[in-house]
Amino acid sequence: MKMILSSALSSGILLMGISLLYGATGTIGFEALPQALKADNGLHLLSLVMIFAAFAFKLSAVPFHLWTADVYEGSPMPVTAFLSVVSKGTVAFVLTSTFYRAFQPMFETWYQLLA
Structure with missing residues (x-):
């Protein structure tokens, strides 16, 4: 149950991040995003953080790893x-x-986020 609720929350965060990105840039195409992200906007950073948080949940990165131990313990070995x-x-x-x-113009920002 913990994974289902956490997964739903992270999917909502991902959707909100993509929605903010689209609202701030007017596009979600990988070809057009780098040009649109060159303008400095606070929504760009917020959408970047939200998208990263959703991916971090799927990767079980800290602090989004709370569901991992329960799922791994209760699942069969192949799963x-x-x-x-x-x-x-x-x-x-x-x-x-x-x-x-997509986020190449914001390299310095997301590089620090991942480091």
């Missing part, structure tokens, strides 16, 4: 292996791809 390897690798790829392609 745990799949959740801990395949899903994390996929989310890491999507996170780096999204940040390098």
Whole structure:
């Protein structure tokens, strides 16, 4: 139950971050976002943080890792292996791809966020 509620919350945060990004830039296309993000806007930073928080939940990064121990303990070994390897690798790829392609003008900001 903890994972379902946390997952729903993180999905809502991701949706809100994407909505704020669209509202601030007028686009969500990876080709047009770098040009739109060159203008300094507080909503850009807020949407970046919200999108990162949603991805951090999926990666089980601190402090979004509270659901992980319960799910891994209560699941069969093959399910745990799949959740801990395949899903994390996929989310890491999507996170780096999204940040390098879409948020390139904000490199200094998200680099500090990830460091």
